[in-house]
Amino acid sequence: MNPADAGPETRANVLTVTDLQTAFPTRRGTVRAVDGVSFDVREGETLGLVGESGSGKSVTAMSILRLVAAPGRIESGRIELAGQDVLALEGEELRRVRGSIAGMVFQNPMTALNPSFTVGWQLMEALRAHGVRDPEELQRRVEQALAAVGMPDPARQLDTYPHQMSGGMRQRVVIAMGMINEPRLLIADEPTTALDVTIQAQVLNLMKRLTREHGTALLLITHNMGVIARMCDRVAVMYAGEIVEEALVRTLFSAPKHPYTSGLLRSIPRADHGRGKVPTMTGFPPDMAAPPSGCRFADRCPYVVDACLSDRPALVEVESAHKTRCLRVQELGGSVADLTVRGVA
CATH class of the missing domain: 3.40.50.300 (P-loop containing nucleotide triphosphate hydrolases)
Structure with missing residues (x-):
């Protein structure tokens, strides 16, 4: 077979x-x-x-x-x-x-x-x-x-x-x-x-x-x-040298669980969105000769909190066959769409 x-x-x-x-x-x-x-x-x-x-x-x-x-x-x-x-x-x-x-x-x-x-x-x-x-x-x-x-x-x-x-x-x-x-x-x-x-x-x-x-x-x-x-x-x-999300393709496209993945998907031009500026992610990837101690996407993430800057997240399965390296999704559940923008205190 x-x-x-x-x-x-x-x-x-x-x-x-x-x-x-x-x-x-x-x-x-x-x-x-x-x-x-x-x-x-x-x-x-x-x-x-x-x-x-x-x-x-x-x-x-x-x-x-x-x-x-x-x-x-x-x-x-x-x-x-x-x-x-x-x-x-x-x-x-x-x-x-x-x-x-x-x-x-x-x-x-x-x-x-x-x-x-x-x-x-x-x-x-x-x-x-x-x-x-x-x-x-x-x-x-x-x-x-x-x-x-x-x-x-x-x-x-x-x-x-x-x-x-x-x-x-x-x-x-x-x-x-x-x-x-x-x-x-x-x-x-x-x-x-x-x-x-x-x-x-x-x-x-x-x-x-x-x-x-x-x-x-x-x-x-x-x-x-x-x-x-x-x-x-x-x-x-x-x-930045890590896997930040892993999932079935359909699941990832419908409900991404890492802000970086969500940013990649938003940056795809779509015919049904008409003309206008394509959304982009601000900032740049980290210097890999001196990577940050916390989340490597933190400097570019709109959902960052204090814990993101100090704790390096692990790649954790949060749903069946769906893993993410985002601390906030791991703690709160859901997907990126469920997160609220919270600045660092």
């Missing part, structure tokens, strides 16, 4: 991240770009990881596959892929996990693809790294992978270089590369960046179809709430 057809409660976790901390030493001190992040992704489901630029989304993705470049380092936590502790793997064991258990679609296909080699050679190299050697099988599987992502005339594209392709075609190639070894998890980091709206829709439909057909779990990283609404089953909202 395709895992996507099973109920959420019966699906096993493909990915489990527990209290992950990834840091970068700087002249001004240590920056923890990912600070205590925990979440899981189940078989056949799509989890969206959303937040503004600099919130830690991409560093989280790179940490999962141990791709954080020095001097960055994973300081602590646990990452399990299909039951294997990724942080305990080295050498060939780690290389085997990359691609076969978890594949990745990088943010910019022009930097993900090597301009010196043809598309066919690069796709075949992904198969060779996992033991496929027969030339006929290599060509057959690469052509199948390109056909699966809707590439016209796959056989002819094998001899094409990345610069000879359009942005949409290159994006299809990196998706094919991520899926070619049939991984159980696909991590897609901003897969529609720099694509026009029509191509974005095609790429998203393609990823949704491929994950559905193969039962592959998808971790979709984006700053676009519209993409989250269209693609995901669950969503985790990141801010």
Whole structure:
């Protein structure tokens, strides 16, 4: 049975991240770009990881596959892929996990693809790294992978270089590369960046179809709430290196339980609201070299009280399958819409 057809409660976790901390030493001190992040992704489901630029989304993705470049380092936590502790793997064991258990679609296909080699050679190299050697099988599987992502005339594209392709075609190639070894998890980091709206829709439909057909779990990283609404089953909202809210997509959009999530949703332009200024959040994210001791969103939050400035809130489940890092919602219940604006005394 395709895992996507099973109920959420019966699906096993493909990915489990527990209290992950990834840091970068700087002249001004240590920056923890990912600070205590925990979440899981189940078989056949799509989890969206959303937040503004600099919130830690991409560093989280790179940490999962141990791709954080020095001097960055994973300081602590646990990452399990299909039951294997990724942080305990080295050498060939780690290389085997990359691609076969978890594949990745990088943010910019022009930097993900090597301009010196043809598309066919690069796709075949992904198969060779996992033991496929027969030339006929290599060509057959690469052509199948390109056909699966809707590439016209796959056989002819094998001899094409990345610069000879359009942005949409290159994006299809990196998706094919991520899926070619049939991984159980696909991590897609901003897969529609720099694509026009029509191509974005095609790429998203393609990823949704491929994950559905193969039962592959998808971790979709984006700053676009519209993409989250269209693609995901669950969503985790990141801010300043932390997950501040996690819920089913429909629940989060109808009743957000963190002021930051509410602000993101209010900032989406809507056709039924007519013309006028789009609401924005005041202020800026905190300095991650010296983060505040309390809530990291406190300086921008209209509902802040004294306790928010001194106590760092935990991510707490306040309703079934709905977690928030907001102290006021945790204490008072309800959603952000039920909070009243109360200044700091």
